[in-house]
Amino acid sequence: MTEPTLVFAALADPSRCRVLELIAQHGSVSASELAGELTISRQAILKHLKILDHSGLVASHREGRLVVFSVTPVPLREAAAWLADRAAMWDRQLRLLKHAAESPDEETDR
Amino acid sequence: MSVPNSIEREIIINAPLERVWDLVSVPGWFINTGTIREHRLEERGDKLIVIDEELGEFAMRVEKVEPPHYMSSRWYANHVETSDNLVEFHLDEVEGGVRVRVVESGFATMPEDAREQAYRDNLHGWESELAVAKARLEGSR
Numbered sequence: 044m045t046e047p048t049l050v051f052a053a054l055a056d057p058s059r060c061r062v063l064e065l066i067a068q069h070g071s072v073s074a075s076e077l078a079g080e081l082t083i084s085r086q087a088i089l090k091h092l093k094i095l096d097h098s099g100l101v102a103s104h105r106e107g108r109l110v111v112f113s114v115t116p117v118p119l120r121e122a123a124a125w126l127a128d129r130a131a132m133w134d135r136q137l138r139l140l141k142h143a144a145e146s147p148d149e150e151t152d153r
Numbered sequence: 154m155s156v157p158n159s160i161e162r163e164i165i166i167n168a169p170l171e172r173v174w175d176l177v178s179v180p181g182w183f184i185n186t187g188t189i190r191e192h193r194l195e196e197r198g199d200k201l202i203v204i205d206e207e208l209g210e211f212a213m214r215v216e217k218v219e220p221p222h223y224m225s226s227r228w229y230a231n232h233v234e235t236s237d238n239l240v241e242f243h244l245d246e247v248e249g250g251v252r253v254r255v256v257e258s259g260f261a262t263m264p265e266d267a268r269e270q271a272y273r274d275n276l277h278g279w280e281s282e283l284a285v286a287k288a289r290l291e292g293s294r
Binding site for chain 1: 158160162163164165166167168172173176177181182185187188189251253255257260
């Protein structure tokens with residue numbers, strides 16, 4: 044289980060999103076292959092891969108001498124569900140607010 | 154890859170603007186288990202601590218207050234300045250009453266290196282608070 048906030052943070056950077064899209068297109072891909080398709084430095088790609096890996100959005104494994112990366116969809120779904128929960132929380136609180144404001148003599152101790 | 158970085162919700166309230174403002178401008182009014190209730194407030198350094206008898210302490214800082222239309226505040230998990238979501242309330246007079254719009258943003262704010270672990274720990278705390286609130290709210294219906 045990864046933290047939704049790590050997912051949001053990982054997706055906040057446009058070039059990191061591009062890296063993620065490329066990995067998704069390839070299915071599984073090595074850093075060198077990614078470097079051939081991106082204009083950013085290899086070092087930058089490695090940094091993005093590290094953050095994506097840490098967020099749980101991608102997983103890595105060894106194939107012979109290569110490390111290859113692939114997308115894991117679950118954290119993205121979890122992050123979306125977390126946002127939906129948060130939105131539902133605000134809906135409940137706004138209903139409480141409405142209730143309190145529309146019934147002036149109860150609900151609040153002021 | 155479309156995970157948004159903010160949440161926006163709104164409601165129309167059939168009450169005078171000033172009355173809605175009085176409720177909305179109370180720091181942490183939305184920290185509760187199903188009924189809006191009063192909180193003890195404590196100043197600690199540059200933070201304001203909202204103390205809920207059941208849910209515990211929440212650290213925040215009021216950012217901008219423009220009565221009776223706008224208020225924003227930042228919220229910190231476990232008093233550490235690592236998870237600083239911005240919560241904004243916009244109030245507008247519309248037909249049928251007052252529209253209250255809440256915008257919560259900042260989910261993607263991330264310290265990328267040394268503070269990360271503290272950040273993760275904080276997040277656990279904040280999420281479990283929410284889970285408690287959610288369980289109680291849904292259990293009480």
